[in-house]
Amino acid sequence: PWAAPEVLTGRSGGTEAADIYSLAATLYATLTGRSPYEHGYQAHTQQELAQVIVSRRLPPIGRPDVPADVERVLAKGLDKNPDNRYGTALEFARAMQQVQQAYYGHATPVTVEGVPEYPSSMTGKRRVAPGPANVTRMDAPTGAWKKPLSITAVVVAALTAVVLTFVFVVMPHMDDAATRNRTSVSTPGATGDSNGTDGNPDDITGAEVVPTPENLNGTYDGTTVTFTWTNPQPKDGDMYAWSPVQGNSATSGPSTSTNIVADRKVELHDVTDKQTCIEVKIVRSDKQMSQNPAIACAVRQ
Incomplete structure (x- = not known):
C-alpha cells in the first residue's frame, strides 16, 4: 500500500x-x-x-x-x-x-x-x-x-x-x-502466472528488464577472495554493483554497502572469515539495474 x-x-x-x-x-x-x-x-x-x-x-x-x-x-x-x-x-x-x-x-x-x-x-x-x-x-x-x-x-x-x-x-x-518480495503487476490480456515468470515484464512499464548476472562464483586463495560472473546480455556502458552480504550468509540479511565496478570481477583482500558472500547486479548506462541480484558465497577449504 x-x-x-x-x-x-x-x-x-x-x-x-x-x-x-x-x-x-x-x-x-x-x-x-x-x-x-x-x-x-x-x-x-x-x-x-x-x-x-x-x-x-x-x-x-x-x-x-x-x-x-x-x-x-x-x-x-x-x-x-x-x-x-x-x-x-x-x-x-x-x-x-x-x-x-x-x-x-x-x-x-x-x-x-x-x-x-x-x-x-x-x-x-x-x-x-x-x-x-x-x-x-x-x-x-x-x-x-x-x-x-x-x-x-x-x-x-x-x-x-x-x-x-x-x-x-x-x-x-x-x-x-x-x-x-517484488510485486508483479500485469495488464489485462497479459499472459503468465501471478509471479510474472512467464509473462511479458514490459507489459506496464515499457522499460527494459535488466537481467541478473550469471555464473557468480567465489574462491579463496589464502586471505584473498575472488568473485567472477558473466553478463548474459552485455551492453555498452554496463557497470556492476556489488555488495557484501551481512553475516556471511546469502540469506542472513541485506548488504551493508554498495560498490560499482566496470570489470566482471571483485577481489577482497585480508579476509579472515571462513565464508564470504556477495550479491551483484548489472547497472545499465541509463541507471536501470537488475531487478534481482545474483548471490554467491565462497567457502574456505
Missing part, C-alpha cells in the same frame, strides 16, 4: 523519490485512516491493489476540513512520475511548513544541520480553509485553535515516527525487500 508505482513494477529498487512517495502515502493515511488507494478503491488482493496504484488516479481525501493546499502538497509527493515529486525530503518538509503557516498561523521547525528552521519566504499571513459553515475557521477566537493545534501536533508526531522508521528500519532493508 505504501510502495511507489516504479517499485511495484520493478523499475526501481528504492530511491529517495520512492521514500518520499511512501512518506506522503503515510501522511495521507493520517487524514483518511487508510493508505491512498485502499481509501479510494475496492481492491480485494495485493495484485489488484498494485494494479490500482500503478494505473488509477489518486483519490481525493474527501474531508471538508482538509485544505486544498494540503491535498496539493500530498498529491505532489504521490505523483506517479518520480521526477514530478519533491526533489528532496527537505523540499517536501518546506511545502508542509508553508501550508501550516498559511492555515494554522505557525509552522513546525525543520531540524537539518546547516539549514534554517524556516524558509526565508515564510510570512505570517493566514488563509481560511474552505468548508461547510460548521467547520471551525482559523480566524475564530483563541479557544477554537485547540483542535487544529492538537491535530497538527499529532501529524508532526506521526511524521517524526515515520521518518525515524524509514531511516532506521525501512531504508536498510529496502533493496533486499524489493528484490526478494
Whole structure:
C-alpha cells in the first residue's frame, strides 16, 4: 500500500523519490485512516491493489476540513512520475511548513544541520480553509485553535515516527525487500502466472528488464577472495554493483554497502572469515539495474 508505482513494477529498487512517495502515502493515511488507494478503491488482493496504484488516479481525501493546499502538497509527493515529486525530503518538509503557516498561523521547525528552521519566504499571513459553515475557521477566537493545534501536533508526531522508521528500519532493508518480495503487476490480456515468470515484464512499464548476472562464483586463495560472473546480455556502458552480504550468509540479511565496478570481477583482500558472500547486479548506462541480484558465497577449504 505504501510502495511507489516504479517499485511495484520493478523499475526501481528504492530511491529517495520512492521514500518520499511512501512518506506522503503515510501522511495521507493520517487524514483518511487508510493508505491512498485502499481509501479510494475496492481492491480485494495485493495484485489488484498494485494494479490500482500503478494505473488509477489518486483519490481525493474527501474531508471538508482538509485544505486544498494540503491535498496539493500530498498529491505532489504521490505523483506517479518520480521526477514530478519533491526533489528532496527537505523540499517536501518546506511545502508542509508553508501550508501550516498559511492555515494554522505557525509552522513546525525543520531540524537539518546547516539549514534554517524556516524558509526565508515564510510570512505570517493566514488563509481560511474552505468548508461547510460548521467547520471551525482559523480566524475564530483563541479557544477554537485547540483542535487544529492538537491535530497538527499529532501529524508532526506521526511524521517524526515515520521518518525515524524509514531511516532506521525501512531504508536498510529496502533493496533486499524489493528484490526478494517484488510485486508483479500485469495488464489485462497479459499472459503468465501471478509471479510474472512467464509473462511479458514490459507489459506496464515499457522499460527494459535488466537481467541478473550469471555464473557468480567465489574462491579463496589464502586471505584473498575472488568473485567472477558473466553478463548474459552485455551492453555498452554496463557497470556492476556489488555488495557484501551481512553475516556471511546469502540469506542472513541485506548488504551493508554498495560498490560499482566496470570489470566482471571483485577481489577482497585480508579476509579472515571462513565464508564470504556477495550479491551483484548489472547497472545499465541509463541507471536501470537488475531487478534481482545474483548471490554467491565462497567457502574456505
